[in-house]
Amino acid sequence: MNKNGNFLKKVGLALLSILIIVSTIFQTTVVKAATSYGSQFLNTVELLDKDGVPQTDFGYYDNMDVHYTWSIPNSTDVKAGDTMDFTLPSQLALATDLAFDVKDNKGQIVGTATVKAATNQVTLVFSDYVEKHSDIKGELDFWTAFNQKIITGNETINLEFPLENGTTGIEVEVGEKKTVGPTETLFKYGWIDANNPSLIHWVVRVNYAKVNIPSAIFTDIIGAKQTLNFDSIKAFHGTYSADGIFTAGTPISSTNFSATSDGFRVDLGTLTDSVQISYTTTATDGGKSTQYDNTAKLMGIDFATKQTLTWTPASGGGGDADGTTGSVTLTKEDAKTKATLAGAEFKLVDSKGTILQENIATDASGQLSIANLKFDTYQLIETKAPDGYKLDVTPVEFTIDENNNAITVTKENTLNTGSVELTKLDATTKISLAGATFELQDKQGNILQTGLTTDENGILTVTDLVPGTYQFVETKAPIGYEIDTTPVIFEIVAGETDQPVKVTKENTPETPIPPTPVPPVPNEPTVPPAKPEVPVTPNKPEPSKESPKPTEPGTTTIKLPTTGDTPLVNGWGLLLVAISASGLIALRRK
Template sequence: MKKIIGYLGVLSLVVGLLLSTLSGLTVHTAEVTGAQVSTTISRGGVPLADGGSYSKWDNFQVSQAVTIPDSTTISAGDTLTLSLPDALRISAGTFEIKAADGSVVGTAAATGADNTLTVTFNDYFTSHKLNKKMTINYGAGFNNDDYADGTNIALNINGQIINVTKRDTSQIPGDEIVTKWGVQDKNNEMVINWFIRVNANLNEILDAKVSDIVPAGQVLLPNSFRARYATQFSPNINNAGNLDPSAIKIDGNSFTITFGDLTDKGAYVEYQTRIVAEPTTPGRVFNSYEFTGNGQVIKSDTRNADVSFKNANAFGEDHDYIEFTAKKELKNGILTDGQFQFELFDVDNNKVLETKTNDAAGDVKFSRITYDKEGTFNYQIREVNNNLPNIEYDAKLVRNVTVTVTDKGGIKVAKAVYEDGAAPIFNNEVITTTTTTTTTATTTTMEASTTSTTTTTEASTTSTTTTTEAPTTSTTTTTEAPTTSTTTTTEASTTSTTATTTGSTTTVTTTEAPTTTTTAASTTTTKPVDPATTKASTTTTVNTTKPSAKTTVKKSSLPSTGEQTGLWTGLLGVILMGSGLFFYRSRKNS
């Protein structure tokens, strides 16, 4: 028994060590190599020119065309690093790379701190092995930390050296009266920051004003304005007081700023616009302004801002599998998830491979079929006629599909040709039924009795005749599906009194209350009639009840992660190791 306990202890130690080791294993991704990259760098849609002069504020548009060899296998998690010359810095951001059909191929990310951009792939190119291509577009600017203004820079682009100058922007031209420029926002590529510098050389300008009309494709952001006076503009701008907010007049997409008399000071204005339409000039948006002073227009100019947008597309033409699809449409009705059934039928082997149902959008998706040999394969996509009530099925419930598999350099390529030229669409229709409604009317009439009393008194002949006629009530109830109508007619009593006295006059008094009729659909109406009045009161009560809506929310569970599994596996290993040591020491002490 002691030997068994000892063996169990040793076994626990071994298993514990193995589990602890396995819990620390990780899957390492690879850097894709062998890719061919062609880079174009432009400003305002014009490629950088040898001998060109550019500002530290300039925003360059970068486009990189990437081709990856067919022999290079790409798995999910693999990365590709793209770079620019060290004198440039890539704008920070992360964006998706998509294929023409909208499938995501991977993501591209830049920190903004260096000249590299990292592409991380998913499994798209695992199945799209041939003709793997990408075009990636993003923005960049000068490395202002390491390259000062006035520096001559040699840029190596595609193996070609382009010499440019990073010009000095700290010096203000002596003849400058007003200038304006725009810079794309670093945090939001759809926002342009505009700057207007007025009278930086501190000339005398009376009644100075600037007017601006933001063009189509941009909208003015009215809360973005900051305007201040300054007596120094270089190397830094000092603040000589903010303009009164009333000096800024905004009218829709235009504005006017009144500076007043500028004798020993200038002004500095900042504001923003938002891009709402694709620029008509690639890589550039525009804005015009007019500056007036001393009773005349001093300068009218159109300025631009260089813009770049992060986007990318990819292409991988061939794969060794087919994912059959179909579409369901329902006329005169609303599709629901799982409403209709469809089969994928293998004609060559005479069997149903799979049965699927449509989703709420009408999409039908069958599982992927992967091919490992060349040949021609025949299938049918068939809708199952389950004889659902009030449904008229498509006249053609069977559609043919032919798959051809060829070999390209050891890679199997599958192509599907649908009978209709594209994935089949099955059209069903909800049949409208006619319902006949029968109306039944019931009439009830009630009539009360009449009482007559005659009293005669001798000595003075008095004849009193009293006639009382009880109210005649007629109730007509009509029931008509689905509308209920009730008509009630009430006629008050008529009382006639004749008093006769010898030698005196005769007075006859008659009072008759009005007849009131009320008709209301799905409404109860009551109208009492008081014989002493000529106008009856009406009380109407309407009770409407609407059913409450019931909503069911299904919460999705969080996915299990490898880190969680590794943690439990490690703990299990530690427990088993401890158990083994305990059994081993127990055996040794015995």
């Protein structure tokens, strides 16, 4: 059992490992597929001749330029990688596969077009240009000829071209297909390779009329933007049918071929039959030219020289486009002074809330500029305030459209404010003092606030002060204290506004003023004093029959004045009283 159990565990672990590996290999990331807009951006189509003139009547061998105009509605949210796809009518033939960039007038790539000659399928893949521009309009051109497998000539055909609302038809008159003239002695034609636009094929039909040409010499002059592929030269004697089909016979030896300064020559000797010469050239411009040319010449004894300049059928294609963008310039200012502020940072958000750019900073002049904005409504949201200023995340909204594509906006900031706390103290005891009143002034002495009074804790506080220098000036002292109008100067420093600035103001108690002494005013008598009587010598006193009662030692009996008595208010009265008392005591002792 243990062995079986271990075996099953091993198998289970192996299967689990395999599942993990497989899930890892086949794990995919979901990617939004590109959108094909078909022909819905195609506005108009017409056929142009080689001079760019619109035509509906062409010769059987003529080339035609299929000319489209197209535009992308601003309401359509086209992304990079999205495509425009359509097919040209089957009655038209392309000389070769095509690939070219569609650019604006600044050389920016709007999209890349490819055309398949075998199917006439056109695909334009858009770049991110379409995400950054509005009002995008363009043109597309494709050089074609009649598809000779379908068109026989001398007929009217209807070409159905795809457009934004379906298709549109163009009736075209096709000329007659020509046969080879019986007296023809020299004819040449060429075409672009269907798979390689840089490779050009050339064919020369010599002496179709089969006239006698002694010492016949054929020369070929290679045209501009080409190089001869000498080893590709081939020549055969043979016969042509009435419709130009060649049946090859005896080959002409390559020893008869020789290079010249501008092409090559073939020595044909005495020529009495027809010959076909073929060769290729390579375009030095990568096949970007619409047409390439060569010149053929046939000479002989007693033969009028024939010369023909031949162009390849127009091939290739091209296109251009242009779009409109807008811009915004934001100026950052101080809310009060309107001075411009550097160092503020913003993010740019579109109408869908997508962040397009971040960390966009105002420069030394307090400005930031953003270009290449397609039509939309945007917001600039501040993410970092200038040093010393409050962050304000209120969005600055603006809209760019066909009527407003150069926007200027302003964003103001207020300085970070600080606060100050003044404590009123007794100069000696340091006890806090309530009821002191101050006014707040700037450093020039301009009054900013008045009636600022210390509370029961001896404190007054002022907030929302922008950085700068200020002063408190006392306008009323606490009760019992002397006023001190010496300014209390303090500074709110930018970047240091988290904590209040603390200052103190001390007061000295008032010095009490002693009262001025007022001398007492004596009461004036209401009755004038009587004149003093003449003293009478007293008779000798007779002893009293009653025994005198002794007084307690150290006591004196004094009659207190009653209401109406005249008080003794001066020294003379006191002296008289004393003398009288002494006399009485002396008489009693005798």
